[in-house]
Amino acid sequence: PEMSGAHLRISDVSKAFGGNKALTEVSVDARPGAVTAIIGPNGSGKTTLLNMISGFYRTDSGAITLDAHEISGLPSYRVARAGVSRTFQTPNLPEKLTVLETVESGRYARDRVGILGAVLRLPVFRRVRREDRLEAERALALVGLSAHRHELATALPLGNRRLLEVARSLVGGPKVLLLDEVASGLDEDELDVLASLITRLRDAGMTVVLVEHNFQLVLRLSDDIYVLAQGKVMAHGTSAEIESDPRVMQEYLGV
Numbered sequence: 001p002e003m004s005g006a007h008l009r010i011s012d013v014s015k016a017f018g019g020n021k022a023l024t025e026v027s028v029d030a031r032p033g034a035v036t037a038i039i040g041p042n043g044s045g046k047t048t049l050l051n052m053i054s055g056f057y058r059t060d061s062g063a064i065t066l067d068a069h070e071i072s073g074l075p076s077y078r079v080a081r082a083g084v085s086r087t088f089q090t091p092n093l094p095e096k097l098t099v100l101e102t103v104e105s106g107r108y109a110r111d112r113v114g115i116l117g118a119v120l121r122l123p124v125f126r127r128v129r130r131e132d133r134l135e136a137e138r139a140l141a142l143v144g145l146s147a148h149r150h151e152l153a154t155a156l157p158l159g160n161r162r163l164l165e166v167a168r169s170l171v172g173g174p175k176v177l178l179l180d181e182v183a184s185g186l187d188e189d190e191l192d193v194l195a196s197l198i199t200r201l202r203d204a205g206m207t208v209v210l211v212e213h214n215f216q217l218v219l220r221l222s223d224d225i226y227v228l229a230q231g232k233v234m235a236h237g238t239s240a241e242i243e244s245d246p247r248v249m250q251e252y253l254g255v
């Protein structure tokens with residue numbers, strides 16, 4: 001997959017659900033060739049922020065831009081077309097597709113028809129364009145799943161399903177990769193594979209945004225960390241800065 005990141009800027013974004021302020025004037029800067037982590041306790045607004053970036057929710061105020069282009073206000077399929085790709089907390093793999101077909105479906109899943117349309121139009125996979133197949137093969141090779149290409153996606157162990165989700169999100173040449181809790185449920189070996197994959201994507205120039213509970217993994221991988229608490233950025237810095245910030249340790253880890 002071709003990899004050139006785009007600069008994702010979230011500027012003073014606010015969002016309330018009824019009277020509940022989920023996000024208050026949140027600003028996050030995610031650069032190409034960097035891993036930017038968003039962490040914080042449950043209910044601090046991480047998922048809401050991802051949903052705003054992907055165009056699932058509209059912002060109440062503030063702006064989200066990709067390079068010079070505003071993406072806030074666009075529907076999710078247009079945000080995806082602009083180059084923002086994401087994985088979901090619960091791996092959401094279509095039934096009855098092989099590993100290779102699942103990666104090929106990434107392109108259609110992000111189009112207007114959505115994943116359901118992609119699955120209902122199954123015959124489309126029998127006529128996958130040659131270049132799409134090659135791209136899917138390259139994405140699979142990148143995550144180390146080529147040997148499993150003809151297995152059923154849903155039959156893979158969890159660690160491999162997560163890698164498969166990342167592969168699927170890589171087709172179509174995204175500029176920004178939003179990873180939502182990709183590490184949850186993985187064992188140490190699987191975490192190492194995932195960490196080296198994320199590092200390679202970053203080094204290839206991708207803009208990587210990591211929403212993650214695993215604090216050790218975040219410290220190990222991130223160039224920049226934003227800590228959310230009650231819908232606000234309560235701290236921002238490098239791994240070393242965040243790790244040595246007593247307020248963060250207290251808020252986030254309760255120590």
Ligand code: ADP
Pocket residue numbers: 017020021022040041042043044045046047048049
């Ligand atoms: P996190 O991902 O950090 O656990 P969330 O973004 O899920 O936090 O939640 C932030 C706040 O926004 C919470 O108070 C949550 O209840 C609220 N919230 C999130 N989504 C919705 C929604 N669709 N409707 C109403 N409230 C929501």
